[in-house]
Amino acid sequence: MLTTDREARIADAVLDLIHRPADFDPLELLHDLTGQVVALLPVRCAGVTVLDRDTHEPVHVTASDQLCLALEEEQTILGEGPCIDSARARRPLPVTALTGPPGTLRWPRFAPHARRAGITAVAAVSLRLPQMALGGMNLMMTHPADIGDQDLRLARTMADVTAVALAHRQELIDKETVLDQLQRALDSRLVIEQAKGVLSARLNLGVDDAFQRLRAHARSRQEKLTELAARIARGDVPAELLDPIR
CATH class of the missing domain: 3.30.450.40 (GAF domain)
Incomplete structure (x- = not known):
């Protein structure tokens, strides 16, 4: 035809x-x-x-x-x-x-x-x-x-x-939004892992204990965990976190 x-x-x-x-x-x-x-x-x-x-x-x-x-x-x-x-x-x-x-x-x-x-x-x-x-x-x-x-x-x-x-x-927009959110979560996770490593080495703690210390400090000061972790990863470690009795 x-x-x-x-x-x-x-x-x-x-x-x-x-x-x-x-x-x-x-x-x-x-x-x-x-x-x-x-x-x-x-x-x-x-x-x-x-x-x-x-x-x-x-x-x-x-x-x-x-x-x-x-x-x-x-x-x-x-x-x-x-x-x-x-x-x-x-x-x-x-x-x-x-x-x-x-x-x-x-x-x-x-x-x-x-x-x-x-x-x-x-x-x-x-x-x-x-x-x-x-x-x-x-x-x-x-x-x-x-x-x-x-x-x-x-x-x-x-x-x-x-x-x-x-x-x-719209699906592409939604997909990109999800991907962006996942990427931000991944980036945050990497920063937190870096901060845990810094605290573990500075305080001679296991990484789990370092994370608990990191989280407790952020909660006590109502600070976002990722923001605190980013500071620590850059070398700006709050003096309170280095106090061995805390």
Whole structure:
């Protein structure tokens, strides 16, 4: 079976979204998502909104172009629109027309603004991390009849791929945090061992007795054990620790 040009472009888009360096900028990834969607689907523009962690209000993040950016901001000002509904409901929004009699419009204040910009229909797909809904990606169209179920499925797939990249970045961050903590613990252990050796030699004690002396001194002065050990390892041994009767 021959691969079509569009299929090849879809594969390239997926690779572009998911193959990122460990320290990539999430905002850049989301902006690239909107650009790839516009390049592959019959939509005029696309934007991403997420829920603010503290207020739970939808917040515009990025858009494929200035037209979409302006309409996303307009929704925030008006307090209504597809990105508002999709982000709050945390679920996809099917293709919804922005034309018709005023009393039938889903967003009576937003729809006129969108129509003046040439947008006649909108849709949205969810953007989710595992066990967490971040928000959604909004699709804005000038010819809604041109977009079908397969197109929306592709949009969902690309949003999911992006979420996987974001989740993987979080895993890397968490992994690095754990590794840093383990490394700090290892470094602290090495310093404590050095301090035990110094006290053992200076006081002619076994290393276990030297450690007990070290710990007791730190506790009696409410000093961190690792900080006291580091001082001793550098040769700064408190005089009290060298007192043979203690």
